[in-house]
Amino acid sequence: MARKVLGNDPFGGDSPKPATASAKKPVPPAKKSAAAAKKGEKKPAVTEEAPATTAAPAPAPAPAPAPAPASPSPSMEKAAGAEVEEPSLESVIAQLDALLDQARDPAESRPLLDRLASRLKALTQPEEERALAPAPAAASVLDDEPFDAARELLGSDYYLRRWGQTAIRDRSEEVDDFGLDPEYARRWQPVWDLLYDRWWRVEVEGIENVPTTGRVALVANHSGAIPLDGIMLATALRKEHPGARPLRWLAEDFIFHFPFAGAYLNRLGAVRACQENAERLLRKDACLALFPEGVKGIAKPFRERYQLQRFGRGGHIKLAIRTGTPIVPVTIVGAEETYPMLFQSGRLSKMLGLPFVPITPTFPLLGPLGLAGLPARWKIVFGEPIAMDAYRPEQSEDIVLVNRLNEKLRETIQGTLDRLLRARQSVFKG
C-alpha cells in the first residue's frame, strides 16, 4: 500500500518522498520513528489500516520522545497479517488518494490537508468507539491475550501533552517565529501583575479603542530610563482588554547587543525594531506596540520629562500605510517618575557598548531590585484609532504625507500627555 500511494507520484511533488527513498539505507530507529510520526500526519492512509482491523487500536507511533523500548512492530505486524474485511476501506483509500493528489499543489494543500485530517478523524472515530465498546474489550481480556495498555496510553494525546516533552519543565519546547516562549512568559506574569497592580497601580483609559481582532499598531511615548513600558502595555492588554490581546512590542537594537536583556525580553515578546520584523508581524494580524522615539525617548534627562522627542523618520507611518494598519495613539504617564534619570555615565556606557547607562535613585544602587523603580502612579490612555486604509500602499513613499501624519500623531500624544499632567494631583497618588 505504501508503495502504491507513493508510487502514484512520479516525482514525489512533496518533500516526504525522499524520506522514504533514503530510508532504504540502514536506518537508525530514531529516524524511522520520526519518519513514521511524520507519515502519520501526511499519508495517514498507510498507517490507519492498522486500527481498522484490530480490536485494540494501536495508536499511531508516538513522536520521537516516546520512551517505548521496543519498536512498535508486533502489533503492527498483527494488523498487517489480519485480513481486510471492511469493503469500504478500498473506496476510502481511493478517496484519500484523490485528496492527496489534489493536495500536491502546495498552494492549495494547507486547507486540503486540514480537510484530510478532519476526514481521517471522522473515519477513525467509530473504530475507536468500537474498540472501547464493552463487548470486544471484554473478549480481549477474557482471551488472556497480553493487552498492551501502556502502548495505548503512550499514544494518547494526554500522554503527549503531559509527559511527552523531554526534561524541559520551566519552558515550553517551542517558541513562536519571533522567539516568544508562552510558557516562560506565563511564569513571569505574577511579577508583572504585582508591579502593575500594587507598585505602579496602573490606571487604564480607553482600552476599548484597541480592536479585538485584526492588525493594529499601538504607537506610544517612550519614557523612563529603564524601558518597562512595553511589558506594562502588554500586561494592560492582557488584564484589561476584553479580548486579552497578546501584544508584541518592538525593542531597540542595543538590547540585543547586550547579554541577558535581549534573550530575556525576546522570550517575553519583544522583537528587534526594524521594518522587516514589524511588517511581518502586522501581516500576521498582530497587535504591535511601537515606540517611535526610540533611544532618544528613554535616554533624555529628567528635566525633559514628557517632552516627546523626534518621532523617528516616520517609519511607523510608512509601515501603517503600506500594511493598512490602524494606529492607536497611546500615552503613558508615570514611567518618567519611576526612573528619574539623574545623570548618564558616559564612560560606563562606552565601556559596556551601550547607548547610555542610566543612573537613577534606585538603579544601579539597589541592583536588580532597583529595576522596580519608584512607586509612581502610572496612567495609560489609549486614544481614538487612526484609520490608514484611506491611503494606497504606494503613498507610503510620499514623504510630505508621511511627515504630516507623523506630526499629527505626535501632537495627539503630546496633547494627551499635557492634559494628563495638568489633571494629575500627585506623582505617587495619581
Next chain:
Amino acid sequence: MGDGEREGPTMTDAKDHDAHAVTKVTPPGRVVALTGADGFLGRNLIGLLEDDDRVSRIVALDVERPATAGRKTRFYKVDLTQPRVDARLAEIFASEQVDTLLHMAFLSSPTHASAWAHELESVGTLHVLNACRERPVHKFVLWSHTILYGASPRNPNFLPETHPLRGHSESRFLRDKIEAEQVVASFARSSPGTLVTVLRLAPILGPTVKNYLTRYLGRSMVPTVMGFDPLMQFLHEVDALAAFKLAVMRDIPGVFNIVGDGVLPLSTVIHLTGRIGLPIPHPVMYPIVSALWTAQLSEAPPTFVDYARWLCVADGDKALRELKFRPAFTTREAVLDYAHSQRMRDAHLLRTTP
C-alpha cells in the same frame, strides 16, 4: 520547458533501460553531473537519482568514488584544486552530454587547511564555471548556506534572499563560499542560456549527517555564550536532499533559502539533545575558542561564536512560493531526530552510519 516532452519517452524507456545504457545514444532523461559527489549531499543524491527514471545518467566528479554509485553512475576522478581541471571538466560535460550540474564541492565544516579549502571552494568554482562557459549546461545548481548572511544583532528575524551576505570577513570558511556565490551570480548574469539555481541551506541536522554542528551539539558540555540565547534554525538532512532533487527536476532559476519551519532558542536545542550548556562570558569566549581551534580541539574557529550570540535565521517563503518546496521536518523535529540518533551513539547502539 521540454519537461513535458521529456517525460513521455522516459516512462517507456524505463523498462528496456539496460539496452539504452549500453548503446550510447542521446539519453532520453536528464544527465546530472555532481561535483563533490562523495560528500554527504552528493552521496545520498546519487542514491536517490539512481532510483529516479527521469534521470538517465549520473556523472559523479570527485577524488573518491562514492559508495552509492550504481548502474547509472559514471565516476570520474576530478580534483578541482588542479590548475587545468576546467578543460577536463568541459571534456567530460561534452562527452557525457551533461545537462544539469550540481556544484557541491564545498566543505561542510571549517578546516585548518584554509589554503587548500580556498583552492577547492573559491578557485574550484571558477574552474567549474569556466567549464560551463566552454561547454554550456542547461542548468547549474549551487549549494550555499544561510550562515553566509552572518549573525548580527541588526539582522531582521527572517532574512530574505536579497539580504547582503555579510558573513564574518575574517572567516575563510565563509569568505570562500561568499566568493563562490559572487562568481556564480556574475556567471548567471553573463550566461542567460544557463538556468542558475542557488540553494542556501540552513545548517543541516539529522540522524546520519556529520558536520561541525553535530559535533558541537554532541559534546557532553556544550559551550554557549553567557546571556545570549539566539533563535536557531535548522534543516533536516532529508529536506536538504529533497530541495536538491526538486532543483534538479524543476527548472526554476533564482536564489532560495531552504530552511526548516520554526525556530528554537539555542538553550532549548541543547536541552532537547539532552546536553548541558556551559555558559561562558563573551569577552573570554573568543580567546578560549581561538586557543582551542589552534589546538584543534574546537569544531569551529572563533568567528562562529557570533552564531551563538546573535540571530541568523532565513526566510523560506520564496522557496515555498516559487520552488514549491515545503520542508517535511520542522527545526524542532530535525533536532529531535538528531538527538535520538546521538543518544543511541552515546549508548553504543549505533556505531556505523551510512
